[in-house]
């Protein structure tokens with residue numbers, strides 16, 4: 201509850217286009233030079249710089265910089281430096297749904313043996329994030345609207361009233377992906393490029409924002425000639441170590457605890473939820489971690 205945590209809201213659901221627009225507006229009012237629609241084909245390092253090869257409007261370009269920030273979800277570096285991958289055998293199915301009861305701004309998460317499914321209040325209805333095995337998710341994509349709505353009603357009951365309509369479905373494989381524990385000189389990894397998390401706890405984006413924030417602090421604390429140095433890049437990685445590892449362990453633990461129908465785990469699950477429900481201090485601790493991370 202937001203009041204219990206002393207914050208305005210526990211969280212916000214927003215479309216990327218809105219976020220992107222706000223960032224673009226901020227950049228337009230700064231002296232940062234931006235190139236949109238470029239495709240990076242290579243990121244390599246020399247002794248004193250990062251070298252970025254990219255294509256833009258049909259032309260190839262090379263850029264050198266003392267520090268490159270990889271925020272590409274991990275694609276460019278992972279061929280040469282493969283990440284550690286934990287495949288949960290799950291896919292996420294996303295869709296917008298409308299329900300008979302108007303949203304009151306409350307999110308719902310329901311745990312099934314196949315994986316969690318969440319309804320996040322958004323615009324005139326909810327964003328559905330549903331996890332299932334890869335095969336089951338592919339099967340769901342073939343369902344017509346009526347079959348999908350009946351399935352949702354079966355799982356969520358009458359909490360949000362009848363499910364009235366469902367929009368276009370999209371599907372993503374869900375994995376934990378960790379960039380290797382290497383300090384790349386002249387390069388810092390943020391967001392999905394550093395760690396791609398399962399969405400069960402809604403932590404991936406928050407973690408990426410904290411990566412960017414900490415990187416900015418480390419840059420501000422560095423003498424200009426040290427920006428991009430091995431020491432600066434190592435200091436950034438060190439500053440993210442605790443929060444990153446805690447976020448990965450927390451999310452990974454939740455996936456394993458809540459996507460499993462072993463009877464013992466069922467009891468552990470109920471015990472964990474009861475503790476959160478009855479002990480305000482435990483609830484506050486977990487909520488604070490989820491909002492501000494382990495360094496917060």
Ligand SMILES: Cc1cc2nc3c(=O)[nH]c(=O)nc-3n(C[C@H](O)[C@H](O)[C@H](O)COP(=O)(O)OP(=O)(O)OC[C@H]3O[C@@H](n4cnc5c(N)ncnc54)[C@H](O)[C@@H]3O)c2cc1C
Pocket residue numbers: 238239240241271272273275276292294329372390391392393399401402403404405406407408
């Ligand atoms: C189903 C689902 C639900 C989620 N729900 C939540 C949630 O509730 N809360 C939360 O905090 N997080 C959530 N997440 C996680 C969140 O989406 C990610 O943490 C976030 O998208 C990471 O952002 P990013 O910019 O680091 O990487 P990405 O979103 O992967 O973006 C990478 C960008 O780099 C671009 N790119 C890639 N390659 C190149 C290249 N070669 N050259 C130029 N550009 C390139 C891509 O086009 C893309 O725009 C969810 C994720 C999924 C899959």
